[in-house]
Amino acid sequence: MKKALVLAVLYCLVFPYAASAEKVGGGDITFSPKNASVVIFSHEKHVNEKGLKCTGCHYQIFQMAQGSYKMDMSRINKGDFCGKCHNGEKSFDVKDQKNCGRCHH
Ligand code: HEC
Ligand code: HEC
Ligand code: HEC
Numbered sequence: 001m002k003k004a005l006v007l008a009v010l011y012c013l014v015f016p017y018a019a020s021a022e023k024v025g026g027g028d029i030t031f032s033p034k035n036a037s038v039v040i041f042s043h044e045k046h047v048n049e050k051g052l053k054c055t056g057c058h059y060q061i062f063q064m065a066q067g068s069y070k071m072d073m074s075r076i077n078k079g080d081f082c083g084k085c086h087n088g089e090k091s092f093d094v095k096d097q098k099n100c101g102r103c104h105h
Contacts, residue, residue, distance in 0.1 A: 024048055029066055036073075037104045041082075 025043035032038050046052045058064050061084050069081065076083040076094055082103070086094045093099060 025054060026064065026066070031071070033072075039103045040105055041103075 029041040085091045
């Protein structure tokens with residue numbers, strides 16, 4: 001119990017942003033495409049859990065403002081935007097039917 005508390009305190013000292021309610025990067029971003037259910041992109045999961053750097057996406061793939069590019073599945077399937085990584089190599093494949101529901105909610 002005590003050890004867990006010490007670790008929690010240390011964690012807060014090392015990662016001050018995780019300790020406060022402050023959001024990571026651009027926070028959770030929700031896209032609402034016309035013909036599909038919403039897509040949620042989580043900065044927290046990509047940055048904190050998967051260890052990606054801001055510069056891994058900004059500004060090569062995405063600008064730092066929601067809706068900078070018109071994204072659609074055909075471009076994503078060809079390897080643009082989310083498809084730069086979600087191609088079955090760096091991460092799960094956008095073209096696999098099993099994975100649609102991992103982004104579309
Ligand atoms: C895995 C890719 C990825 C990484 C890594 C990433 N971002 Fe983002 N970020 C995005 C996407 C996608 C958007 C939305 C872009 C769009 O809609 O055109 C975005 C948008 C933003 C926005 C704008 C939010 C808004 O509401 O308009 C900010 C600010 C931002 N990011 C900051 C950061 C910071 C700071 C980091 C590093 C801590 C970071 N991002 C890391 C993908 C990423
Ligand atoms: C890595 C995340 C991701 C996965 C996996 C994914 N999508 Fe998408 N999808 C998106 C994003 C992002 C958009 C564009 C959102 C926006 O900007 O409106 C989109 C848009 C769409 C659209 C809107 C129309 C169009 O053509 O763009 C359809 C339909 C769609 N997706 C279907 C699918 C299907 C079917 C699958 C599974 C085979 C799938 N998506 C898997 C992220 C994903
Ligand atoms: C720079 C590379 C990169 C880009 C660009 C990227 N992702 Fe990811 N994403 C990853 C990695 C790496 C993982 C973790 C892979 C795994 O566990 O299979 C991940 C995981 C995810 C997950 C699962 C999160 C979880 O654990 O619940 C979702 C959902 C997701 N990404 C959506 C998106 C969407 C939507 C976009 C585009 C707006 C996007 N990603 C763009 C690299 C990227």
